[in-house]
Amino acid sequence: MRRREFLESAGTALGATALISPAVAAPASTPATANTATATESVEPGDWQGLRELFPLTRDYIHLATFLLASHPRPVAAQIEAHRRGLDENPADYLHSHNASIDAKVARAAAQYMGGDWSQIALTDSTTMSLAMMYSGIKVQAGDELLQTVHDHYATDMSLTHKARRSGAVVKRVALYDDPAQVSVEQCQARLAQGITDKTRVVAVTWVHSSTGVKLPIQALSEVVQKANTGRAEADRILFCVDGVHGFGIENQAVPQLGCDFFAAGTHKWMFGPRGTGVLWGNDAAWARSEPVIPAFSASYAAWLGMLPEEKVPRGMHFTPGGFHSFEHRWALPAAFELHLQLGKANVQSRIHALNTRTKEGLAAMPHVTLHTPQSPALSSGLVCFEVKGIAPDDVVKRLHRKGIIMSSTPYRESYARFAPSLLNNEQEIDQALAEISALA
Numbered sequence: 001m002r003r004r005e006f007l008e009s010a011g012t013a014l015g016a017t018a019l020i021s022p023a024v025a026a027p028a029s030t031p032a033t034a035n036t037a038t039a040t041e042s043v044e045p046g047d048w049q050g051l052r053e054l055f056p057l058t059r060d061y062i063h064l065a066t067f068l069l070a071s072h073p074r075p076v077a078a079q080i081e082a083h084r085r086g087l088d089e090n091p092a093d094y095l096h097s098h099n100a101s102i103d104a105k106v107a108r109a110a111a112q113y114m115g116g117d118w119s120q121i122a123l124t125d126s127t128t129m130s131l132a133m134m135y136s137g138i139k140v141q142a143g144d145e146l147l148q149t150v151h152d153h154y155a156t157d158m159s160l161t162h163k164a165r166r167s168g169a170v171v172k173r174v175a176l177y178d179d180p181a182q183v184s185v186e187q188c189q190a191r192l193a194q195g196i197t198d199k200t201r202v203v204a205v206t207w208v209h210s211s212t213g214v215k216l217p218i219q220a221l222s223e224v225v226q227k228a229n230t231g232r233a234e235a236d237r238i239l240f241c242v243d244g245v246h247g248f249g250i251e252n253q254a255v256p257q258l259g260c261d262f263f264a265a266g267t268h269k270w271m272f273g274p275r276g277t278g279v280l281w282g283n284d285a286a287w288a289r290s291e292p293v294i295p296a297f298s299a300s301y302a303a304w305l306g307m308l309p310e311e312k313v314p315r316g317m318h319f320t321p322g323g324f325h326s327f328e329h330r331w332a333l334p335a336a337f338e339l340h341l342q343l344g345k346a347n348v349q350s351r352i353h354a355l356n357t358r359t360k361e362g363l364a365a366m367p368h369v370t371l372h373t374p375q376s377p378a379l380s381s382g383l384v385c386f387e388v389k390g391i392a393p394d395d396v397v398k399r400l401h402r403k404g405i406i407m408s409s410t411p412y413r414e415s416y417a418r419f420a421p422s423l424l425n426n427e428q429e430i431d432q433a434l435a436e437i438s439a440l441a
C-alpha cells in the first residue's frame with residue numbers, strides 16, 4: 001500500500017476523513033472500472049420466483065442442498081465481475097483505489113444486515129476461518145476449560161483441540177440433548193449449567209446443528225452463561241461463542257441481541273454471498289480478551305507505521321486477516337446482504353420455516369421414516385434430518401439423486417439423510433421430493 005492509503009485507512013479508523021489531506025487523498029489514477037461495481041438487479045420483498053430467476057442453478061434438478069455452498073445470484077455475480085475486471089485491467093491502481101476503505105464498506109453492509117456496529121465485524125473467508133480465528137485469538141491459560149458440545153461441527157471441534165494443544169487449556173464436552181426430536185429449552189439449559197465449572201473460560205456452541213437440524217435457544221443458554229459469570233473478575237468471565245452459520249440468512253435476528261460474545265458465520269451458504277467469504281462479530285469485551293492471529297492490513301498497518309495508536313483501529317478491522325485475498329469476492333459481499341434486506345428478513349424467516357414445516361409434516365407421516373429434527377420452528381431451522389428404515393443415509397441420497405433430487409447426508413459419525421428446503425425451492429418441489437422418499441418404502 002502507499003502512504004495515501006495508510007492515511008485513508010487511519011482516517012477510516014478514526015472516523016475522520018478530514019485526516020486525509022486533499023493533496024494525498026486524490027487517487028493518482030482511478031481505473032475506469034473502479035466505480036462500476038454496482039448492483040444491477042433487485043428483487044421485490046417476498047418474491048421467491050423472482051429470486052429463483054436470479055440464480056444460474058440448473059433446472060435439471062430439485063436442489064435441496066443449496067446451503068452447502070452458494071450459487072451466486074446475478075447481483076452478486078455482477079459485483080464480482082466488475083471488481084474482477086478492474087483488478088485484471090489494472091491490478092495496482094484498482095487495489096490502491098479501493099484497498100484503504102472498502103473493508104469498512106463491506107463491514108458496514110454486514111452491520112446493516114446483522115445489526116450492531118460495523119467496527120465490531122471482522123471479514124473472513126469462511127465459517128471455519130472465523131471459528132479458527134476466534135478460538136485461536138482468545139487468551140486463555142493452561143488449565144482453563146473450554147466447554148463445547150458434542151453436537152458441534154468438525155471446524156469447532158478441531159479449532160478448540162488445536163487451541164488446547166497450543167495453550168494447555170482443556171476441552172470439555174457436554175451433550176445438550178440425547179434425542180434431537182425431543183430437545184427442550186430447559187434440558188439444554190440444565191445440561192449446559194452442569195458442564196460449567198469455575199475454570200470454564202469459553203462456552204462454544206452451534207446455533208443450528210448441521211448434524212440434526214436442532215436450533216439451540218441461544219438467548220436461553222446465554223442466561224446460563226450470564227449466571228455463571230456473576231461475580232467473576234473480567235479476565236475470568238466466560239466468553240459465549242457461537243458458530244451461527246446455519247441460522248444466519250434464515251432467522252430474523254439481530255446478532256448483538258442473541259446474547260453471545262462472539263458470532264462466527266460463513267456468508268457463502270444461506271446468505272448467497274460470494275464463495276470464500278465470512279464474518280466474525282464480537283462485542284467489545286470479547287475483542288478485548290483476544291489477540292489477532294493473522295496480521296491485519298489497512299488501519300492496523302497504519303498503526304504499525306506509527307500513524308495512529310493501535311487501540312484506535314476498529315476491532316473488526318484489527319482482526320480481519322491481512323494479506324491479499326480474492327478481493328473480487330470479498331468486495332462483492334454487500335450485494336448479498338442487500339439482496340436479503342430487499343427480500344425482507346421477516347419474509348425470509350417465515351418462508352424457510354413454512355417450507356421446513358411442510359417437509360417435516362410430510363416425513364413424520366411416513367411409517368418407514370424417522371424424523372430426527374424437532375417439529376417446532378423455535379427449535380429447528382433450515383435443515384431437516386431423517387432416516388429411512390433399512391436404507392443407509394448415503395444410499396437414500398444416491399437414490400434420490402437418480403430421481404433428479406439433490407440432498408446431502410450429514411458429515412458426522414452418526415449420519416442422517418438431510419433435506420434442506422431453502423428460498424430457492426417451492427411447494428411443488430418439496431412435495432415431489434417427499435413423494436420420492438415415500439416411494440422408498
Ligand SMILES: Cc1ncc(COP(=O)(O)O)c(C=O)c1O
Nearest residue numbers: 126127128153155210243245266
Ligand atoms: C455447523 C457448521 N459449521 C461450520 C461449517 C463450515 O463452514 P465453511 O465451509 O463456511 O467453513 C459447516 C459446514 O457446512 C457447518 O455445518
